[in-house]
Amino acid sequence: MAKIITKKGVSFLTFSIFENENVTVAVSTRQGGVSTGNFASLNMGFPTGDDGDNVRENRRRFFDALGSDYLKSVNGKQVHGIRMARASRLDCGRGALSFDTAIDDCDGLYTDEPDVPLAMSFADCTPLLFYDPVTHSIAAAHGGWRGSAGNIVSVAIGHLKDSFGSKPENIKAAIGPAIGFCHFEVGTEVIEAFQSLFTKEEMEALSKSRGNGKYLFDLPEANRLLMIREGILPQHIEDCRICTCDRDDLFYSYRKAGGVTGRHMAVMILR
Numbered sequence: 001m002a003k004i005i006t007k008k009g010v011s012f013l014t015f016s017i018f019e020n021e022n023v024t025v026a027v028s029t030r031q032g033g034v035s036t037g038n039f040a041s042l043n044m045g046f047p048t049g050d051d052g053d054n055v056r057e058n059r060r061r062f063f064d065a066l067g068s069d070y071l072k073s074v075n076g077k078q079v080h081g082i083r084m085a086r087a088s089r090l091d092c093g094r095g096a097l098s099f100d101t102a103i104d105d106c107d108g109l110y111t112d113e114p115d116v117p118l119a120m121s122f123a124d125c126t127p128l129l130f131y132d133p134v135t136h137s138i139a140a141a142h143g144g145w146r147g148s149a150g151n152i153v154s155v156a157i158g159h160l161k162d163s164f165g166s167k168p169e170n171i172k173a174a175i176g177p178a179i180g181f182c183h184f185e186v187g188t189e190v191i192e193a194f195q196s197l198f199t200k201e202e203m204e205a206l207s208k209s210r211g212n213g214k215y216l217f218d219l220p221e222a223n224r225l226l227m228i229r230e231g232i233l234p235q236h237i238e239d240c241r242i243c244t245c246d247r248d249d250l251f252y253s254y255r256k257a258g259g260v261t262g263r264h265m266a267v268m269i270l271r
Helices: 052-065 145-149 152-164 188-194 200-206 219-229
Strands: 003-007 010-014 023-028 108-111 118-122 126-132 137-143 172-175 207-211 214-217 237-239 264-270
Touching: 010 052, 023 126, 052 264, 108 118, 108 152, 118 126, 118 137, 126 152, 126 219, 126 264, 137 145, 137 152, 137 264, 145 152, 145 188, 145 219, 152 219, 172 219, 188 200, 188 214, 200 207, 200 219, 219 237
Parallel strands: 172 237
Antiparallel strands: 003 010, 010 023, 023 264, 108 137, 118 264, 126 137, 126 172, 207 214
16 A cells, blocks of 8 residues: 655655565655745756756755665656656766756656666656566656557556566556546547547546536546556556545645646656
């Protein structure tokens, strides 16, 4: 079961499925930082309108609580796509101090190298986190609706398989805080984007019509089903089931804040 813990004044979410494994996996909350206003207080995102010095201090605090150094982190310029990049020690520091130096056009990262922190930022989109204890490899992906409809789950698992020889049945996965079914209202374009991935029965379970061309859609559950379809065992998947819109006291919600808000960060580090 996922739980929130506090170290050195910084609160973050951890997952029981990764306990006793040689990997650090955490999602920052918005508690324990120096940012103010809509960004209060542990904002991890640079392209948000927050002061860059505040973001750097927030990152320093979060990584320090994890026993790591934010200056080593590898970050991507997330564009709601499905492109992922393999990270190595040579990439450490990319996007750590500014958005400009992050990896271009990158909505996911993967590696098998220890002490290469993978960092992805979120504010309603779904954190998708993968660890293979057999090949000792990890992947972190940004599951917005476009990336999810593009099956970034399959892309991430494909990289672990092709690059490191991972077998899906060995992979452990976690789904982090994201906007929940009750708040994720979408138009027909979103529903149509997912129809090629799911059966009619699955789509009926994942969505609910609200009339006037509007629907509610369960983005975390859609990604969980895609994980299972790729061969990850259901018992190897942990969905925290925390809605960012409901719990905007703990996590950032772009939709709840009307677009002006911070970002929480998912971090994975092989030990």
